Amino acid sequence: MSLRIVVCVKYVPDASGDRRFAEDLTVDREDVDGLLSELDEYAVEQALRIAEASGDGAEVTVLTVGPEDAREAVAKGLRMGADRGVHVEDEAVHGSDVMGTSLVLARAVEKAGFDLVVCGMASTDGVMGVLPAVLAERLGVAQLTLLSEVSVDGGVVRGRRDGDRAAEVLEASLPAVVSVTDQSGEARYPSFKGIMAAKKKPVVSWDLDDLGIDGGDVGVAGAWTVVDAAAGRPARGAGVVVTDDGEGGRQLAGYLAERKFI
Known part of the structure; x- marks a missing residue:
């Protein structure tokens, strides 16, 4: 049987834009441009x-959860070379934390069928980095996280996790969940051929009913963590200008010493 790989990707607000909270204190995704999370591009690449490398007709499915615009994250994965896409869209998912999101992903992964799930090391909006572990727990399979190298051979996934002082070599039998870091290898750019081919690749859409999930278990209502209050970043104040009239060095040193920088 061919290897079935599912890549979990996220459509996130552009980090270079003006990101803010909406009135309900969830991330504002309406008034800012979005894109496939850069860290998830590494996951698509490794998948x-x-x-x-498998050479047995392995199939790569790109899976995302989010509003209509999130379909673009799937489209980017298909243009890179994935075979099919799955988009879970349901208004009840809005405001989900990692627990709700992992529940939806787990049900979708099971419905899609999998041998290996590949995730990025974190999303560039939430930056928690715990979803792969929670997802593996929900699926009841092994997890190998934060890998800088990953491969599959003979029903076993192997990888290397780099630490500050040493590297660990890990392995687990399939099925399994892995997450890869931004050191795992540069993501490819979609070719013209890939862009054209992506238009014909299948993308299925599911909602919570398709996954057998109650709306009260996800979204703001089912979140384990909530934002109680938020305030905008204060405006940047004017800097101190030091005019060098021969005492510029002393003035600069005094300024730094006053603020305990030296």
Whole structure:
């Protein structure tokens, strides 16, 4: 049987834009441009490399959860070379934390069918980095996280996790969940051929009913963590200008010493 790889990706607000909270204190995704999380591009890349190395017709599915615009995250994965996409869209998912999101992803992964799930190391909006572990727990499979190298051979996934002083070599039998870091290998750019081919690749849409999930278990209502209050970043104050009339060095040193920088 061919290897079935599912890549979990997220459509996030552009980090270079003006990100803010909406009135309900969830991340404002309406008034800012979005894109496929950069860290998830590494996950797509590693999934494609594993599929190419398997040589047995492995299939790569790109899965995302989010509003209508999140479909673009799936489209980017298809243009990179994935075979099919799954988009879970339901208004009840709005405001989900990692627990709600992991529940939806787990049900979708099970419905899609999988041998290996590949995730990025974190999303560039939430930056929690715990979803792969929670997802593996919900699926009841092994997890290998924060890998800088990953490969699959003979029903076993192997990887290397780099630490400050040493590197660990890990392995687990499939099925399993892995997450990869931004050191795992540069993500490929979609080719013109890939862009054209992506238009014909299948993308299925599911809602919570399709996954057998009660709306009260996800979204703001089912969140384990909530934002109680938020305030905008204060405006940047004017800097101190030091005019060098021969005493500029002393003035600068005094300024730094006053603020305990020296």
